[in-house]
Amino acid sequence: MSNNRKFARRTDSSRQQRVPPKLNVENKGLKDESLAALEDLVICSICLEKLNEPRMLPCQHTFCLSCLKTLITAKNLVKTGLKLDLSNELKDIHCPVCKKEFKLNNRIESLEDLPKNFQAETILKLLEDNTNTPSTANKVVDYRCVKCQTVSENEGDHVCQHCLQVFCSICWINHISELDTNLSLLINQIEESRTRLAHKAQSFGGRCDQLVDAIKQSIEQKIAKIKKMEENVLLEMAAIKEQGNVLHDMINARVNAVKEKVEGIIKDSKQSNKISNYMNVHRETAKLFDEIYQYGEARIVFDADKIRIDQDKEGIYQDINDKDNLRTEKVDNPFESVTSMVKYYKSRTFVPRLLWTKCPRPGGVGIAPWDPSKIYVAATDTNNILVLDRSKFKLIKKINNPEMLCPTNLAFSKKYEEMFVTDKWKHCVHVFSCDGDYMKNFNGLGLKSPDGIAVGPNEEVVICDTGNNRVIAIDAESGALLYTIGKRELHIPTSVAIHGEKIFVADTGNNRIKMFNKDGLLLQEIGAFGRNKGEFRSAEVVAVDCLGFILVGDAGNARIQVFQPDGKLIKIFGSSEGFGWISGIHVTPELDIICTDSRKRSLRIF
Structure with a gap:
């Protein structure tokens, strides 16, 4: 490529200009709404203005370099005496959009090392060119390398499909090397993400195991408490049953005694005491019958909700003042x-x-x-x-x-x-x-x-x-x-x-x-x-x-x-x-x- 051709600009407006399909804005006839859509792609989420020196975080979100510096500075200021200084604990940054955390190995200077977003720069340049061009009819398009500004007679020596920019042959080699560097950084980020994922999985598994242990411990405590309540209720029930058995034996003994007494009165040949003995036995028998009737009448109710027993006794419900x-x-x-x-x-x-x-x-x-x-x-x-x-x-x-x-x-x-x-x-x-x-x-x-x-x-x-x-x-x-x-x-x-x-x-x-x-x-x-x-x-x-x-x-x-x-x-x-x-x-x-x-x-x- 001759020196004259390198530094010559195309000024002949009568020639039919040819541009790469992806850069030919005039031939596509971009409408106002299309430009507005492009502008939305290059708006910084922090300052809400067009990107200035766009820098791309590992999560692929892009912001102004100055906005990132301002944001991280504002969030890490500490007061020392009467002055405000940047905190020594500054080691990471959180993406304002997705909140993902990224390490800053060199504190705030690490922001300078963040990769540029070439696609955003291309769109910014495209919008800038469109704004500065008063009329599309008389526009002269040149094929200029975005790095060294070398003009090419061809439709651009090299057009990058990634960032949609034109490069000369020399700058193209550097651009490819820069992309390789970005790929290496991407590999490092992937490996870091894999390590981070493994740590998170380990942490999540540990939390789940802790919860399993806590659940088992809690259930065991509740079971032990219920078992204790069961033991108490069964002991109480056994005591009630034993009391009933003792009372039964006492009443049964009295039944036998009264029966023997009645049989003795029947066999007694003396007539003088017959009537008095009969009356005494009759009263004793009536009392005995009443005790037999009352035996076992107490209703034992089990409250399953509170695990307790309640012996129902006779009650009176008055509804006069209800x-x-x-x-x-x-x-x-x-x-x-x-x-x-x-x-x-x-x-x-x-x-x-x-x-x-x-x-x-x-x-x-x-x-x-x-x-x-x-x-x-x-x-x-x-x-x-x-x-x-x-x-x-x-x-x-x-x-x-x-x-x-x-x-x-x-x-x-x-x-x-x-x-x-x-x-x-x-x-x-x-x-x-x-x-x-x-x-x-x-x-x-x-x-x-x-x-x-x-x-x-x-x-x-x-x-x-x-x-x-x-x-x-x-x-x-x-x-x-x-x-x-x-x-x-x-x-x-x-x-x-x-x-x-x-x-x-x-x-x-x-x-x-x-x-x-x-x-x-x-x-x-x-x-x-x-x-x-x-x-x-x-x-x-x-x-x-x-x-x-x-x-x-x-x-x-x-x-x-x-x-x-x-x-x-x-x-x-x-x-x-x-x-x-x-x-x-x-x-x-x-x-x-x-x-x-x-x-x-x-x-x-x-």
Whole structure:
């Protein structure tokens, strides 16, 4: 290449100018928006102006050299006396965009060694040339090396595809060497990144291992705490059982002693002391019978949430001053809607209009659909079913059979006009006709201490199999098993009620009322262990009225709680005399509530 050609400029505007395709801005006809897009590429993220001496960090983000110096200086100033100096701890820089950290081996001077962004410089030059050119029509384009400004007659000796700049042959060699240097730096950065990744992976793994150890330690502590609570509860339970055994032996010894005394009186031939001895023995026997009746009556309730046992004792719930009992507006038709029924329950004072105290330890209670004038009560002590005249409230009949040992609860089939009675001691269900005649029993179901019983809309008999922690349904005629629910959800179920397609179960062991469908799906549950509103201490009995309102015999708290169909509590009531242990609830179509109390041997009608 001659010297004249090197330093000659192309000034002949009449010649057709040829430029490399990538630099031919005029031939492409860049529009204003294209220039604006290019300007966005060369804006410094720190000063928000065009880049000046652009320097590229290892993360490939580019900034003004002066901006980087200003930024790192501002963040590392320390006060020494009355002066501000650069901190000696200056060893790294964080990218303002991606926040990645990079080492500065030579403190702030290391910024001078950062590689230039040739692409950004090219775009800046392109924009500068476009701004300085008043008209594209008369522009003369030369092919000048960006380093030495040597002009070439060709379309540029070398055009770099990376930075889009023109180089002469001599400068091209230096440019390639500079790119090789950048590649070497890039390799070093890659290796540093690999090391950094390994350290981070090691650190992350260490943190995970620490968390695993912490989780195991925490769980072990909790298990140890629960084990300790289990040990205490089992010791307490063993003490209660031992106390019961001792009391049993004492009562049994007294039974033998009284029996011998009675036999001695019978054998005594002297007539003078017969009457006095008989009276003494009679009093002693009556006292003994009362002790036998009281033995084992204390209900032991396990609170699974707090892992503790609570022995339910007789309590009295007074609702006289309860704010919920304040009368609201009178309800003419409570059956009109759920809202009207809510108002009706809230407006009632629930003072018993009838109290019968001659009931021998009653269990379940109900009214036969074929004769609503009679009340049927399961008398567990006398092993029979009592039939009362509802209007005169007079005992008119007793239904019994030698097969029946401990009638606990009862239900009626309207279609077959039959009464079904659960027998807790014989572990079966007895069937009586509407006239009280014994028909049969279902004893091949594997029942264990059955309690609550109800008849569904399809005349299926639903039974609380208390000892097996389940509820089963059987065919009313054949006794064939139809379905089972609650195998996993129930613990000591004692009562069941049915409304439509819903089955309500008193889950006494869990102190809850649970609602299932016939497929065994748990739909809803209400309650928890406690004495507060909506909580239970032995939810012994459940009943449902014609609109689906739920009445719960909260035996341990000596009260009845009334809930809406959606489970919202609306009423709590007891009685002026106080409940002992609610054992049965029946709601009539007229909304009379009949309650039996096994501990106080009574029956109340509200």
